[in-house]
Amino acid sequence: MLRAWQAACADRAYQQYMAGQQHFLCLATPGAGKTIMAAEIAARLLSEKHIDAVLCFSPSVAIANGIRTTFSHRLNCSFSGGLGELGASLTYQSLAHFTDGLWQSLGKLRLLIVFDEIHHCAGGEEPNAWGSAIIARLQQYARFTLALTGTPWRSNATPIALAVYSKEGQIHRDFTYGMAEAISDGFCRRPNIVLVDNDALMLTRANGKKESFESVSDFIEGSGVPYQALLSSKSVMRHVLELASHRLRDIRQQSPDAAGLVVAASVQHAEIIAELLRRQFKQESVVVTYRHDKAAETIEAFRHQSTPWIVSVGMISEGTDIPRLQVCCHLSRVKTELHFRQVLGRILRKRSEHDTDAWLYTLAESNLTRFAEQLAVDVPECHLLFERQQPHCDILDTSEGTLIKHRSLEKGSIDKWDTHGDVSIEQGTESLTACSQAALQELLVLGHFKQRVLAHFL
Numbered sequence: 001m002l003r004a005w006q007a008a009c010a011d012r013a014y015q016q017y018m019a020g021q022q023h024f025l026c027l028a029t030p031g032a033g034k035t036i037m038a039a040e041i042a043a044r045l046l047s048e049k050h051i052d053a054v055l056c057f058s059p060s061v062a063i064a065n066g067i068r069t070t071f072s073h074r075l076n077c078s079f080s081g082g083l084g085e086l087g088a089s090l091t092y093q094s095l096a097h098f099t100d101g102l103w104q105s106l107g108k109l110r111l112l113i114v115f116d117e118i119h120h121c122a123g124g125e126e127p128n129a130w131g132s133a134i135i136a137r138l139q140q141y142a143r144f145t146l147a148l149t150g151t152p153w154r155s156n157a158t159p160i161a162l163a164v165y166s167k168e169g170q171i172h173r174d175f176t177y178g179m180a181e182a183i184s185d186g187f188c189r190r191p192n193i194v195l196v197d198n199d200a201l202m203l204t205r206a207n208g209k210k211e212s213f214e215s216v217s218d219f220i221e222g223s224g225v226p227y228q229a230l231l232s233s234k235s236v237m238r239h240v241l242e243l244a245s246h247r248l249r250d251i252r253q254q255s256p257d258a259a260g261l262v263v264a265a266s267v268q269h270a271e272i273i274a275e276l277l278r279r280q281f282k283q284e285s286v287v288v289t290y291r292h293d294k295a296a297e298t299i300e301a302f303r304h305q306s307t308p309w310i311v312s313v314g315m316i317s318e319g320t321d322i323p324r325l326q327v328c329c330h331l332s333r334v335k336t337e338l339h340f341r342q343v344l345g346r347i348l349r350k351r352s353e354h355d356t357d358a359w360l361y362t363l364a365e366s367n368l369t370r371f372a373e374q375l376a377v378d379v380p381e382c383h384l385l386f387e388r389q390q391p392h393c394d395i396l397d398t399s400e401g402t403l404i405k406h407r408s409l410e411k412g413s414i415d416k417w418d419t420h421g422d423v424s425i426e427q428g429t430e431s432l433t434a435c436s437q438a439a440l441q442e443l444l445v446l447g448h449f450k451q452r453v454l455a456h457f458l
Contacts, residue, residue, distance in 0.1 A: 003187060006037040009175045013041050013146065016174065017050070023145045023162050025118070025172065029179040030150040030345020031188045035067055038114050038146055039074035045112055046075070046086060051143055052109045054079075054087035057095070058116040061296040062320045064089045067116060092120065092130040095137075103137065110143040115162070118147035119338065123161035131161035150345055151338050179348075179375070188348040189326070189358040193372040193454040196240055197364035200447025217366040225444075227365065228333045231265050236363070237276055239449050240329050244361045245281045248308060248327045255355065259302075260327035262311040263343050267291055270311045273331070277309055285309035288316070316346055323349045330362035340371040364452065372454050 002010070005028070013024045028034045042054045054075075056067045068089035072079040081088030115121065115134065122128040127135055139145065139162065147162060159165060164172040182188035201213040203223055213219040220227055230236055244260055251258045262277075264270035267289045274285045284307055288298045295315050302310050303322045310316065310325075328347045330340065347358040362368050 002036070002040060003033060003185070005177045005181070005185070006033055006040060009037050009177065010040045010044065012175055014044055017045070017144050022142070023147065024174045025147045025149070025163060026175045026177075027149055027173045028175075028177040029182045029188060029348070030342065031349035032150075032177055032182045033187065034148045034150070035070045035116070036074070038116075038148060039071045041146060042071065042087070042112055042114070043074050045144065050110070051112045053085075054112045054114065055106075055138075056087070056089040056114040056116065057092050057138075058089070059092055059120050060315075060320070061091060062299050062315070063116060064091050065296060065300065066321050067114075092133070095130070095133040098137075103141075106141045109141075111141055112144045112146065113138055113142040115145065115147045117149060118162070119149050119151055119160055121161040122158045123163065124159040126158065127161060128158075134161045151341050182348075186353065187350055189350050189356060190455070191344055191348060191375060192357055192359045193344075193375065194243065194359060194361045195364040195369055195372060195452040195454070196236075196243070196361060197450050197452065198446050198448065199450060200445075202445040202447070204443040204445075216364045217369065220365055227335070228265050229444075230363065231331050231333060232269060232272075233444065233446070234272075234276070235446050237273060237331065238280060240331065240361050240363075241273065241276055241281060243451065244327050244329050244359070245277070245283055247359050248283075251326055252308070255324075255326070255351075257306040257324050258326045259307065259322070259324045260309045260329070261316060261322075261325050261343075261346055262309065262329040263316070263332045264311055264313050265331060265333045267313055269331070270313050274309075274311050277311075283308050285311050287311045289313040290315060320346065321349065322346065323351050325349075326355070326358055328358075328360045330360060330368070335365060335367045337367075337371045337374070340368060344375075375454070 009026055009028075013026070016024055026034060026037070028037070038056075042051075045051045046054070054071065056064070056071065058064045058067055068079050071087065071089060075086050077086050079085060079087055079089060081090075121131040121134055123131045123135060145162060147160075149160075160171065166172070179188065179191075183190055197216050198219075199214060201216070201219045203211045203213070203219070203225070205211070211223065213222060216230065219225070220230065241262075244262075248258065248260045262270070262273050262285075264273055270287050270289060274287050277283045277285045286298060286302050286305075286307055286309070288295050288302075288310060290313060292298060292315075299310075299315065299320060299322070303324070310322075316322070325347045328343060330343055332339065332343070344358075344360050347360065350356075362372075
């Protein structure tokens, strides 16, 4: 049975297609069920003999597999593109491998072409590779086109392929189903954004000079140290993971298969995080990255397992449907609103009426803070909570262009803390000796952690 918004959107699309409109753009919040709605439109057009077949394109194999499953169920076929099939689900990357013979075969069919996550396809005067393929080839072969997105903009501000814009630069949407509506209707969880900050960061330069900063954003903007250096601090990772792990443990008391996602900054970063989860918090995880040959199979297996954590690099930022994900640590160096909202969307899909809240943990970097606050623009109430923790110390390798190497000063290397979060070293340590010998390594002392919690859509 379709949700009310899915039925309304499918009706409108069908009516506008029948009125002579070729293209339809649907904006629906991540987790709302866009693919089911698209399959319904396809089924209606097929049953009324307006099209012969359906082609779906998406940015990754994992998303393409999910679309194939949904369309296969609705159209009662394998949807694998074989002889006699009603269509296929492919990646945008596959367009580069279409042969002339395939293009000729497509030209003989009346097609509905579905573009999932259409914001990946740049149009305008300087289209990207995927946008060029849509504009130059696919558009002319399609009887109808359907574009789906939960974030209808591009990070570099270029226009989206096939989209229509007003003079003021606003994108035209044929149907909109926002986050507030989805939460009110009971289809999405309420997002709680936990912004992790620190009130006393003390950086000792390689030349011995000390600089202090009162917040994460001040440190990033004023120190010249790359954001990834902070992400790679074991103290930071440990604190964020501790908060998220406790939250997930509480959730799993009622939902034993509930899971958490960590979006890491690099493959090595992901491996360190997985090791921290295992050793520090006694929680198992699966690591999936763009380097893994069978990443799609790993994600599919995790979807049906009860393993508490999956750590991802470039694999689960959008479109991937794992409903048991309910907690997320955003520890990626990507700081765009598009990426932030897509990552948040991975934990919003609701499974039951008691499954009401999703939790995303990230650092209180200025851009990420702004993105989190903008989720609540039209929200009636926003609660702020603060907690204080203990200080920590790390050595950072702040050289550019490399994965940050770091060591926590642990196991007796710090003999005492002072009350303001600085450290007093009474004896030399291996880590400090290594620091003094490496010109690019700098000592970072972290003061008290605190959290600002933005609880949206209450």
